[in-house]
Amino acid sequence: MMNRDVVALDDPVGESLRGPHAHLARRLGRTATYLPGVATFAAVSADPDPAEWADLARLLGRGELADMFSHPAIPPSDWEPVFVLEGRQMIWPGSGRPDHPHAETGTGVVELGADSVPEMLDLVARTQPGPFWPRTHELGTYLGIRDNGTLVAMAGERLRPPGWTEISAVCTAPEARGRGHAARLVSALVARIVSRNERPFMHVAEANLGAIALYERLGFEARKHVTFRGFRTP
Structure with missing residues (x-):
């Protein structure tokens, strides 16, 4: 259930x-x-x-x-x-799967492991989707899309409160944008998460209106406003 x-x-x-x-x-x-x-x-x-x-x-x-x-x-x-x-914290509204045409088949989508970390770090440095470190991929499954062997888009699983999985690190190289890569990756992750009888959720910067609009089109709904804070220890 x-x-x-x-x-x-x-x-x-x-x-x-x-x-x-x-x-x-x-x-x-x-x-x-x-x-x-x-x-x-x-x-x-x-x-x-x-x-x-x-x-x-x-x-x-x-x-x-x-x-x-x-x-x-x-x-x-x-x-x-x-x-x-x-x-903004956004959640998948129920147990249904996404209706994106490539959500189930994962067309063009590959799993990224430890051997892909240098490429993942390079893509993150170019696109700044949020914090991502050399071992961040250990938090869950990360998926990517390659163009002629080069990693041009990725997304993955981050926080895992019981019953939920956060989708994070959604990013696309500037030269590969406008091709639907983010929608394909997020939909593929939603399908995987739902198949485990869990629900997907996300966190998005309020200023990132384009990302919010995309996630709403895919089916995510806003749950609440959040404020992210960081401090340095004394």
Whole structure:
């Protein structure tokens, strides 16, 4: 039966680190973060006290990035703000599969593994879809499209709160845009996720109106507004 509990999406990083991504986690007290090279996302409890922030600082190390993702808690004043980004959380509305013509067959779509990491990092550097590190591909399945052997588009699975899988790193090289690659990749991932009896979700910057329009056309619906924040540990 499809898990329709959206509460897990209120703390997607913490739920992932306590659940399907526990093998990729570092922990200290009630805090957690991903292993180096996988992701910089960090998790604290719903109402962290100063001791908990101190634990997270020790876990990460001095002067390191604490990407708090969409967690609303603000750390102590000696933590340096690094970024604030307004965004939108979008969810797949049910258990149905996408109606994109290539969603099931994955025409032109290939799976990307560890041997593709240099190409993936190069594409991310060119397109800036969001954070992506040398081990980020370990979070889930990543798919790509090649043109004459060159990787020109990709998308993959990132956060995994129980019952859900986030689609992320959706990007297309400038010279390959306008060919429907993003729609094909996202639809292929939706089909895979739904086949596992899970539901897809996404996070999109509010300023990225083109991406929001695309995901709405594919069938995603807005769930809530979120604010992404990052800080540097003292």
